[in-house]
Amino acid sequence: MATTTDDPARPPVRRRRPIPPGARLRPSRPLVRRSSRRRARSAEARRSALRRHGAIGAVLACYALAALIVPTATPAAVGDDWVYARSVEILLREGELRVLDLSVVTLLFQIVWGALFALLFGESFGVLRLSTVTMVGLGGWACYGLCRELGVDRGRSALGAAAYLFNPLGFVLAFSFMTDPHFAALLVVASLGYLRGLRPGPPDRRAEWALVGGSLAAASAFLVRQQGALIPLAVTVALLLARRLRADRAGAALFVRINAAPAVAIVGYYVWLFFVNGVPEQQGSFTLRIREAGWASSQLLIERMTFIETMYVGLFVLPIAAAALVGLGRLLDAPSALGWGIVFGWACVLIVGLMAFAAYGRDIPPMPRMPYVPQYLGPTGLGPSDLHGGRRWLVGWRALDWATGVCAVASLLFALAVCRQVARPARPDATRLGAGVLVAIGAWQAIGVLPPSFHFRDWIVSVDRYLLPLLPIGVCLMLWAVREVRLALPVGWTVVAAFAVFSVAGTRDFLVLQGATWELARTTTQQRGVPLTKLDGGASWGGYHLWEYSHRYAIPNQTPGGPWWIDLFAPVIDSSYVVASAPIGGYVAIDRVAHSAWLDDDAAYLYLLRRRDVATPP
Known part of the structure; x- marks a missing residue:
């Protein structure tokens, strides 16, 4: 390129030299945008991470899926x-x-x-x-x-x-x-x-x-x-x-x-x-x-x-x-x-x-x-x-x-x-x-x-x-x-x-059994009007609802000869009513509900039982 100027106060103007006749032009390189290069590198990084950690990713995905089942x-x-x-x-x-x-x-x-x-x-x-x-x-x-x-x-x-x-x-x-x-x-x-x-x-x-x-x-x-x-x-x-x-x-x-x-x-x-x-x-x-x-x-x-x-x-x-x-x-x-x-x-x-x-x-x-x-x-x-x-x-x-x-x-x-x-x-x-x-x-x-x-x-x-x-x-x-x-x-x-x-x-x-147990106990207290202190709904039910009350007032065991959780968790319960997985001696069944079990071929039921010396439901 040549530079010329007519005025010394002006900056020189670059003029492109003419292309000689018959000269071959070099093709310009294609422009690759930086964003495209970044996307390509990111995709390659993802593929590399998948190759390196795909196995553990699949294991964790299966674990998460299990939590949905x-x-x-x-x-x-x-x-x-x-x-x-x-x-x-x-x-x-x-x-x-x-x-x-x-x-x-x-x-x-x-x-x-x-x-x-x-x-x-x-x-x-x-x-x-x-x-x-x-x-x-x-x-x-x-x-x-x-x-x-x-x-x-x-x-x-x-x-x-x-x-x-x-x-x-x-x-x-x-x-x-x-x-x-x-x-x-x-x-x-x-x-x-x-x-x-x-x-x-x-x-x-x-x-x-x-x-x-x-x-x-x-x-x-x-x-x-x-x-x-x-x-x-x-x-x-x-x-x-x-x-x-x-x-x-x-x-x-x-x-x-x-x-x-x-x-x-x-x-x-x-x-x-x-x-x-x-x-x-x-x-x-x-x-x-x-x-x-x-x-x-x-x-x-x-x-x-x-x-x-x-x-x-x-x-x-x-x-x-x-x-x-x-x-x-x-x-x-x-x-x-x-x-x-x-x-x-x-x-x-x-x-x-x-x-x-x-x-x-x-x-x-x-x-x-x-x-x-x-x-x-x-x-x-x-x-x-x-x-x-x-x-x-x-x-x-x-x-x-x-x-x-x-x-x-x-x-x-x-x-x-x-x-x-x-x-x-x-x-x-x-x-x-x-x-x-x-x-x-x-x-x-x-x-x-x-x-x-x-x-x-x-x-x-x-x-x-x-x-x-x-x-x-x-x-x-x-x-x-x-x-x-x-x-x-x-x-x-x-x-x-x-x-x-x-x-x-x-x-x-x-968990289905636990949910059914609590639902039957909840129905018994809320719809049948059975007081909490008269219902044995299992260890977790009695403990959650009545341990603090029993402990605060130092209430002695109201169910002599009862299961271990009554004495430890809820001694205030007198077991007039019981939620059970099968009929038990001294009690009469007043309700039965079914629950599903994938590992048990037999029909699964829960029973609401009333002690025989309790005349009628409240």
């Missing part, structure tokens, strides 16, 4: 969760943070969590149940992340998350407002934070924040159940044994990041408990039962619970154990002498326990077959049977024999898989520290099952929901232990699918 919004309490629901109601209606005298757990985090959902969606049992479903879903995501931290590939990690979410015991508890599923989910989140923060390598800011996140989750877990205090303790012990926690400035900083938040939560809670709320009566009685047990009774409980925990671990890891059968030869070749010694001890616990419980015969309790401590998972299906007449068994003793054998084999495979990692030849493995921390967390949680079990030691030994923390720990540890072993993944997914079908159907049947 199950009648989550059922307007009825489940088991003991009315105790915790009342604390939420008191916070919302009276502005007071209070733990009832009947509560034996710390509960504060769960009260606030449930209250947030109630503020957003309204105050109801269904909304509180939704808060638990959401928390357990977060636990499923964290379980996937925990497996990934342990070096497990994405497909197997998704299988682990599914095994956690759709295990029958964990699933039915997710559709309640009990503390156990909240605690187990927070336990997984805390474990994930701790393991990410303890990755081998130079310290960085992300690792420090991960440790802080794990510490906060552990503090939240303590503010649900007291066993949360064992999480940072287990991490600290594991690091001391691994010589990762030293007496220097870096070690002190690491110790503070692990323990600071739980320590603040523990101290703050007990200050609040002693000086504001007051120590709940049942917490004091639990401590008294431990002191009264004596050494012989305590030793028997420890022996029983050691066996029961090994059997329930087999139930929890069953999908992975079934998939690992094809790699059994590799599992048998690998263990060291120390590993074989641990496997032998584990097998001895299983054999001795199986023989000891079988010797009880069929005169229950205690239960002589798996499930040994049935409350939310038993021969009657899912959910407790806290109703006159109970619930019919869905399976017989032969099925329980098979279930016991299968869980024992799965438990032994778990021990074999984990113990093959003991004293292996030294080689670079960034996941061994994390696995060691997880083993320590699981061991301390197994110990944490014992204190609340003292309440049941002379009756049913314990209850299954106390074992729930072992579910995600067992699943993640076994997937880590077999990450280099060939798995028949279709077999594992088939077992998970079977669990899911049973879990959804069983939980649905249980």
Whole structure:
């Protein structure tokens, strides 16, 4: 180009040179808009994320779909969760943070969590149940992340998350407002934070924040159940044994990041408990039962619970154990002498326990077959049977024999898989520290099952929901232990699918039964005019409506020889009328309503019964 100007004061004007005749023009490049490039990059990022996280996304989507199939919004309490629901109601209606005298757990985090959902969606049992479903879903995501931290590939990690979410015991508890599923989910989140923060390598800011996140989750877990205090303790012990926690400035900083938040939560809670709320009566009685047990009774409980925990671990890891059968030869070749010694001890616990419980015969309790401590998972299906007449068994003793054998084999495979990692030849493995921390967390949680079990030691030994923390720990540890072993993944997914079908159907049947029970009780009081103090509508009905009244006025038991929940929850009830699942002696049926049950082929009914010495309805 040439520039010319006629006036020096003006800027030069550029003139385009003429194109010579015959010159070839270069085609201009097509213009690509920036927005198009951004859209293309965004689409590629979505496709990449789908490839990387599609499996866990599908698992979480199935879990959300299950919550639509199950009648989550059922307007009825489940088991003991009315105790915790009342604390939420008191916070919302009276502005007071209070733990009832009947509560034996710390509960504060769960009260606030449930209250947030109630503020957003309204105050109801269904909304509180939704808060638990959401928390357990977060636990499923964290379980996937925990497996990934342990070096497990994405497909197997998704299988682990599914095994956690759709295990029958964990699933039915997710559709309640009990503390156990909240605690187990927070336990997984805390474990994930701790393991990410303890990755081998130079310290960085992300690792420090991960440790802080794990510490906060552990503090939240303590503010649900007291066993949360064992999480940072287990991490600290594991690091001391691994010589990762030293007496220097870096070690002190690491110790503070692990323990600071739980320590603040523990101290703050007990200050609040002693000086504001007051120590709940049942917490004091639990401590008294431990002191009264004596050494012989305590030793028997420890022996029983050691066996029961090994059997329930087999139930929890069953999908992975079934998939690992094809790699059994590799599992048998690998263990060291120390590993074989641990496997032998584990097998001895299983054999001795199986023989000891079988010797009880069929005169229950205690239960002589798996499930040994049935409350939310038993021969009657899912959910407790806290109703006159109970619930019919869905399976017989032969099925329980098979279930016991299968869980024992799965438990032994778990021990074999984990113990093959003991004293292996030294080689670079960034996941061994994390696995060691997880083993320590699981061991301390197994110990944490014992204190609340003292309440049941002379009756049913314990209850299954106390074992729930072992579910995600067992699943993640076994997937880590077999990450280099060939798995028949279709077999594992088939077992998970079977669990899911049973879990959804069983939980649905249980909530339908609870809803029908409360509806019949509600109709009896509102339409027939029966006073609340004369109607036994089951444990949750009586407790929710009349425990506070009975407790405030110290009313003695009005139903001598009645079921346990009358004496504990609502002694003011005289049981003139009873809601039952079958006719009972001394009562006449005045109404019968049907309810549906997917797992029971027989017609299912609820009965409204009137005691024979009560002349006419009011």
